[in-house]
Amino acid sequence: MYHEITLTINGEGYTLAVQSHHTLLKVLREQLGITSPKMGCGNGECGACTILMNGLAVNSCQVLAPEADGATIETVEGLSKDGKLHPLQQAFIDHNAVQCGFCTPGMLMSARALLDRTPHPTEDEIRYALVGNLCRCTGYTRIVEAIQDVAGQSDS
Amino acid sequence: MTQTISNPAGKSVPRVDAFEKVTGAAKYVDDMAFGPGLLYGKIVHSPVAHALIKRIDTSKALALPGVKAVVTGQDNPTHLGLYLKDRYIFAYDRVRYVGESVAGVVAISEEIAEAAAKLVEVEYELLEPVFDPYAGAQPGAPLLHPDLGKYEVVNFIFPEPGTNISEHFKLRKGDVSDAGVSDAVWAQCAAIVEETYTMPQIQHAPLETHVAVARWDLDGQITVWAASQSPFAQRDLLSNSLGVPHGNIRVISPYVGGGFGGKAGISIEANVALMAQAVKGRPVKVRMTREEEFVATNVRQSLVSKFKIGCDAKGNLLAMDVAYYFGGGAYNDYGVNIARAAGYSCTGPYDVPHVKGDSYCVYTNHPIGSAMRGFGMPEIHWGIEQVMDKLAEEIGMDAADFKRRNCVRTGDIISTGMTMPQIDLVTCIDKVTEAIGWKDLTGFPKPVRSGNKLRGKGLAIMWKAPAMPPNPGSSAIVRFNEDATVNVYVGGQELGQGAFTVAAQMAAEALGVPYEWVRVSANPVDTKYSPYEWQTVASRLTWSMGNAVKAAAEDARGKILDIVAQYWHEDPADLDIKNGVVISYKSEREQPLQKMVVYGLPNENFEGWQGGPIVGSGKFMPTYVTGLDPETGQGARAVVHYTVGAQAVEIEVDTETGQMDVLKIASAYDVGKAINPDLVMTQIEGGAVHGMSSAFEGLRFDAQGKPLNGNFVDYKIATAPDAPREIHGDIVETPLEDGPWGARGVGEHVMVPTAPAIANALYAATGIRFNDLPLSAEKVFRALHPAGPELSCALPR
Numbered sequence: 026m027y028h029e030i031t032l033t034i035n036g037e038g039y040t041l042a043v044q045s046h047h048t049l050l051k052v053l054r055e056q057l058g059i060t061s062p063k064m065g066c067g068n069g070e071c072g073a074c075t076i077l078m079n080g081l082a083v084n085s086c087q088v089l090a091p092e093a094d095g096a097t098i099e100t101v102e103g104l105s106k107d108g109k110l111h112p113l114q115q116a117f118i119d120h121n122a123v124q125c126g127f128c129t130p131g132m133l134m135s136a137r138a139l140l141d142r143t144p145h146p147t148e149d150e151i152r153y154a155l156v157g158n159l160c161r162c163t164g165y166t167r168i169v170e171a172i173q174d175v176a177g178q179s180d181s
Numbered sequence: 182m183t184q185t186i187s188n189p190a191g192k193s194v195p196r197v198d199a200f201e202k203v204t205g206a207a208k209y210v211d212d213m214a215f216g217p218g219l220l221y222g223k224i225v226h227s228p229v230a231h232a233l234i235k236r237i238d239t240s241k242a243l244a245l246p247g248v249k250a251v252v253t254g255q256d257n258p259t260h261l262g263l264y265l266k267d268r269y270i271f272a273y274d275r276v277r278y279v280g281e282s283v284a285g286v287v288a289i290s291e292e293i294a295e296a297a298a299k300l301v302e303v304e305y306e307l308l309e310p311v312f313d314p315y316a317g318a319q320p321g322a323p324l325l326h327p328d329l330g331k332y333e334v335v336n337f338i339f340p341e342p343g344t345n346i347s348e349h350f351k352l353r354k355g356d357v358s359d360a361g362v363s364d365a366v367w368a369q370c371a372a373i374v375e376e377t378y379t380m381p382q383i384q385h386a387p388l389e390t391h392v393a394v395a396r397w398d399l400d401g402q403i404t405v406w407a408a409s410q411s412p413f414a415q416r417d418l419l420s421n422s423l424g425v426p427h428g429n430i431r432v433i434s435p436y437v438g439g440g441f442g443g444k445a446g447i448s449i450e451a452n453v454a455l456m457a458q459a460v461k462g463r464p465v466k467v468r469m470t471r472e473e474e475f476v477a478t479n480v481r482q483s484l485v486s487k488f489k490i491g492c493d494a495k496g497n498l499l500a501m502d503v504a505y506y507f508g509g510g511a512y513n514d515y516g517v518n519i520a521r522a523a524g525y526s527c528t529g530p531y532d533v534p535h536v537k538g539d540s541y542c543v544y545t546n547h548p549i550g551s552a553m554r555g556f557g558m559p560e561i562h563w564g565i566e567q568v569m570d571k572l573a574e575e576i577g578m579d580a581a582d583f584k585r586r587n588c589v590r591t592g593d594i595i596s597t598g599m600t601m602p603q604i605d606l607v608t609c610i611d612k613v614t615e616a617i618g619w620k621d622l623t624g625f626p627k628p629v630r631s632g633n634k635l636r637g638k639g640l641a642i643m644w645k646a647p648a649m650p651p652n653p654g655s656s657a658i659v660r661f662n663e664d665a666t667v668n669v670y671v672g673g674q675e676l677g678q679g680a681f682t683v684a685a686q687m688a689a690e691a692l693g694v695p696y697e698w699v700r701v702s703a704n705p706v707d708t709k710y711s712p713y714e715w716q717t718v719a720s721r722l723t724w725s726m727g728n729a730v731k732a733a734a735e736d737a738r739g740k741i742l743d744i745v746a747q748y749w750h751e752d753p754a755d756l757d758i759k760n761g762v763v764i765s766y767k768s769e770r771e772q773p774l775q776k777m778v779v780y781g782l783p784n785e786n787f788e789g790w791q792g793g794p795i796v797g798s799g800k801f802m803p804t805y806v807t808g809l810d811p812e813t814g815q816g817a818r819a820v821v822h823y824t825v826g827a828q829a830v831e832i833e834v835d836t837e838t839g840q841m842d843v844l845k846i847a848s849a850y851d852v853g854k855a856i857n858p859d860l861v862m863t864q865i866e867g868g869a870v871h872g873m874s875s876a877f878e879g880l881r882f883d884a885q886g887k888p889l890n891g892n893f894v895d896y897k898i899a900t901a902p903d904a905p906r907e908i909h910g911d912i913v914e915t916p917l918e919d920g921p922w923g924a925r926g927v928g929e930h931v932m933v934p935t936a937p938a939i940a941n942a943l944y945a946a947t948g949i950r951f952n953d954l955p956l957s958a959e960k961v962f963r964a965l966h967p968a969g970p971e972l973s974c975a976l977p978r
Binding site: 054058059060061063064065066067068070071073100101102104105110114117118119121123124125126127128129130133148149151152153155156157158159160161162163164165166167168169 | 195196198199200201202203204205207208209211212214385386387388389390436437438439440441468470471676677678679859860863866867868869870871892893894898899900901902904905906908
């Protein structure tokens with residue numbers, strides 16, 4: 026069964042026909058070609074599909090597409106503005122917080138959600154904000170440092 | 182080209198792949214678009230661990246609308262395998278583990294493929310399974326592969342037909358016989374430790390699961406898009422198995438979302454190719470679910486290791502008698518070489534005069550044990566590094582001093598008879614013991630108690646050689662553009678380790694151009710266009726592919742210098758390229774590279790031209806690795822080289838829960854030359870946490886061999902709060918004679934000593950030794966409370 030939904034993704038309005046049982050992740054990736062959210066487990070365990078939905082970091086594999094009707098969605102594709110990287114993106118590059126890159130989009134969106142609600146988090150707050158985003162490559166050190174760097178910049 | 186970094190080898194320049202990855206532009210196989218003609222495949226897995234296949238009925242699945250084909254082992258009963266061709270692509274007459282591919286369904290949607298997979302009926306006749314590798318290696322154990330003697334095998338692997346032993350590596354050195362080290366030697370020992378250590382299979386758990394798409398064209402061309410560490414090896418295996426010429430097979434692999442060895446060799450790619458053969462002309466896609474990834478792709482082998490090691494009263498190691506029983510799982514096509522590597526490196530990084538080592542790869546009815554970061558070394562060091570601590574304690578010596586005294590040094594004749602190339606393990610030990618604060622005022626590491634928390638420090642050292650055939654090759658091409666930017670073509674894969682960045686640095690360094698001028702043209706790796714690279718494994722790219730890149734750059738540089746020398750009527754030996762400009766040390770003339778690297782240079786008075794588009798090519802293949810005697814493991818050069826290092830950890834145990842926190846990890850590795858020091862540090866950090874995860878978790882199976890924890894809830898890997906807050910890294914640089922600028926690999930090595938360092942720290946904290954992984958909180962708690970928990974309050978009745 027198809028549903029018609031209207032939503033905003035990275036600032037652009039969409040009206041889509043989506044199937045009842047399709048997830049938001051599947052719609053983003055396969056209907057719209059927005060492929061930064063990744064399929065890592067399909068069960069909400071790894072965080073590779075993390076996006077912002079109405080400002081909250083959610084696993085898009087756990088959201089049925091019809092539930093996203095009326096929502097505002099943000100993905101990594103919408104992070105940079107006017108050709109300029111978001112400070113988090115730049116910090117991930119500067120700190121070598123990226124290795125294979127598969128968890129990176131989800132990490133960035135969780136970090137963005139954290140800094141939106143807590144501009145100056147402690148190290149513990151950063152680490153626990155990322156608890157749902159698994160990374161097998163980096164050991165997390167550089168990711169935490171990159172987020173600390175951005176939080177420190179907004180101090181001044 | 183505003184900012185420029187010249188001579189980038191040795192500098193922490195930015196990664197070439199980071200921008201794509203932070204913007205979501207980086208493409209992985211699952212992100213590639215194949216259009217509306219794409220078909221979806223689903224693999225039917227065996228639900229039983231060991232059985233004969235009596236009957237497969239695909240009629241109900243085929244009758245489902247939208248199903249295009251169902252493929253079984255009957256369609257292509259040929260064998261497949263890297264070192265030992267021991268498996269069918271789809272099970273033919275027998276299944277050997279829960280999760281084995283029995284059939285492949287192709288349909289017009291994922292949903293239909295899934296539904297149809299459930300309609301494939303398979304009748305099994307159960308056989309007695311083998312789960313324990315030690316038991317499986319004994320005479321009379323049920324046989325998994327009665328045809329072992331008929332399988333094709335490379336000449337350095339020695340299966341024992343009529344048993345479950347797919348490889349037996351023997352090492353004999355000094356006063357030893359097949360019965361062991363002689364009694365006369367044991368009689369000289371002041372301390373002897375005999376112990377058995379075990380570990381379960383673990384999974385690589387890359388964030389990206391295996392994904393493969395295949396299209397078999399009507400004219401016989403096959404294209405496979407795969408998340409792969411081994412596009413060229415896969416092409417070779419597919420060609421041999423399917424009887425299709427190499428030139429008709431194209432394997433394309435974009436960025437890989439983590440490999441760790443799990444995407445080396447071949448996994449589902451051959452299955453997907455056969456599924457595509459059944460629907461010629463249309464692409465078929467299979468994406469493994471997380472549960473399938475855990476049990477139906479590759480895992481690390483389990484191990485039962487038995488040690489008897491002795492030293493004299495001064496702490497000199499005298500004798501070592503070791504037996505390794507690797508639980509290779511159902512198919513050991515790659516795993517046989519892990520047992521071989523563990524065999525020739527069986528002593529760990531120690532100089533021991535009398536050694537008897539036997540390393541077995543044993544078939545078990547568990548998932549396929551294959552390459553994983555460390556390739557046998559994390560497995561054997563788990564026991565070795567605890568035994569060394571026990572010996573040191575028995576003779577009253579500090580463990581760090583014991584390891585300093587006995588560890589291998591440059592020029593030592595190691596246990597295979599090979600002369601040890603350049604390393605400095607003693608400095609690595611010094612660095613980590615200093616960083617962790619090894620000795621307290623009394624001169625020994627002491628546990629610290631605070632409330633219900635106990636703290637302890639532990640140390641482990643390691644060695645690892647790239648484990649490969651003797652002659653794995655690398656090649657590279659360097660091509661100049663009009664503006665003197667350079668494209669570097671390699672066939673090695675970027676898994677996150679930074680291979681592309683290092684290739685760009687090396688090309689820039691060898692050419693004499695700024696780092697920013699170099700583009701790495703390797704994404705995707707495409708066997709149709711990329712230069713040959715054996716596999717992205719064994720921490721070999723910086724060294725082997727690096728040598729090829731350097732050779733290609735030097736080839737291009739030589740061509741440029743020849744042209745300019747002729748133009749200036751000078752000797753090329755007087756010329757150099759600095760920061761993208763050819764200079765003469767003799768005449769002090771200068772010639773920018775722009776334009777001339779494509780258009781050449783005019784002769785005097787414009788009487789013709791010389792030069793032309795500059796393309797350099799280079800290759801590297803080790804030519805000096807020798808065979809080893811099958812009875813003794815002795816030979817002139819077993820391996821190309823070793824990387825060594827040390828790890829010290831501080832942990833805290835909660836005595837009320839058994840929960841452990843790794844507070845700090847200090848690492849030091851001798852990388853020869855750090856081409857990009859910060860990328861070395863990121864390998865150290867990531868490897869340390871990966872190693873930590875391997876200490877705390879493993880795959881679990883029920884008594885029938887059914888996996889119990891194939892998901893991230895029940896199989897826990899470290900999260901951000903779990904990871905140590907402090908990871909200290911030291912880079913030691915003892916240049917390697919055949920490494921580019923002296924470099925050797927470090928991708929796997931930090932994985933090796935982390936778990937035994939944690940076990941040694943746990944002993945320091947609690948006085949309890951743990952011989953069996955994983956170090957679960959429950960296991961630690963039970964060891965701390967052998968009589969059961971003391972309840973702090975009365976429970977209501």
